[in-house]
Amino acid sequence: MERYIQDFMQKLYNNYIKTSVPNNYTLSEIDRIMKDKYRAFEEDSEKADVEWYVEDTYVVRKYYVIHDPKVLEELFTTEEKIDLYTSIQNGKQENVVLENDSERMWNHIEEGRRINVIIESIDNKKISNYTIQGTSEKLWNDIVLFEGIDDDKCYL
Numbered sequence: 001m002e003r004y005i006q007d008f009m010q011k012l013y014n015n016y017i018k019t020s021v022p023n024n025y026t027l028s029e030i031d032r033i034m035k036d037k038y039r040a041f042e043e044d045s046e047k048a049d050v051e052w053y054v055e056d057t058y059v060v061r062k063y064y065v066i067h068d069p070k071v072l073e074e075l076f077t078t079e080e081k082i083d084l085y086t087s088i089q090n091g092k093q094e095n096v097v098l099e100n101d102s103e104r105m106w107n108h109i110e111e112g113r114r115i116n117v118i119i120e121s122i123d124n125k126k127i128s129n130y131t132i133q134g135t136s137e138k139l140w141n142d143i144v145l146f147e148g149i150d151d152d153k154c155y156l
Contacts, residue, residue: 024126024127024146024147024148025126025127025145025146025148026125026126027060027062027119027121027124027125027126027127029146030062030119030127030146031062033142033146034062034064034066034117035064038064038066038068038071038075038139039066039068039071040064040065040066040117041064041065042062042063042064042065043063043064043065044063045061045062045063045118047063048061048063048116048118049102049105049106049116049133050118050131050133059120059121059122059128060120060121060122060124061118061119061120061121062118062119062121063116063117063118063119064116064117064118064119065114065115065116065117066114066115066116066117066134066139067108067113067114067115069113072112072113072114072115074138075115075136075138075139076112076135076136076138077137077138080112080135080136080137081112083135084110084111084112084135087110087111087112088111088112091107091110091111109133109134112134112135114134115132115133115134115135115136115139116131116132116133116134117130117131117132117133117139117143118130118131118132118133119146126147126148127143127146127147127148130143130146130147
């Protein structure tokens with residue numbers, strides 16, 4: 001049985017190597033995917049409502065906003081859609097007055113009309129840290145893939 005598992009793991013590893021999936025994505029690859037696949041637009045990172053992981057002027061920061069209704073519809077799981085619907089209904093009952101742009105932005109996030117993705121890079125090549133403002137398990141899975149695995153951790 002042990003030999004069978006070792007053979008299976010080796011085949012799996014060989015298939016992974018053949019696919020040429022990158023261990024991590026470059027910032028330019030991430031930029032292309034965010035804009036093409038998610039139809040995100042890039043905002044000035046100074047406008048992001050986030051506490052920075054690294055307080056350093058040399059850190060590259062990218063701030064993407066996804067607000068295309070069709071893209072958002074595809075990004076949400078059934079459970080997330082139910083939660084968002086509930087949030088919208090609760091907001092209607094509370095009759096909340098939104099007084100500024102920040103409150104409107106967070107309201108749009110809470111209602112599933114917007115997702116913010118903030119990417120940080122220390123080396124200007126790959127992700128060092130990220131923040132997702134909004135709910136989407138599917139998007140989170142992609143961002144984790146973007147972050148990748150260090151070469152020294154890729155072994156059997």
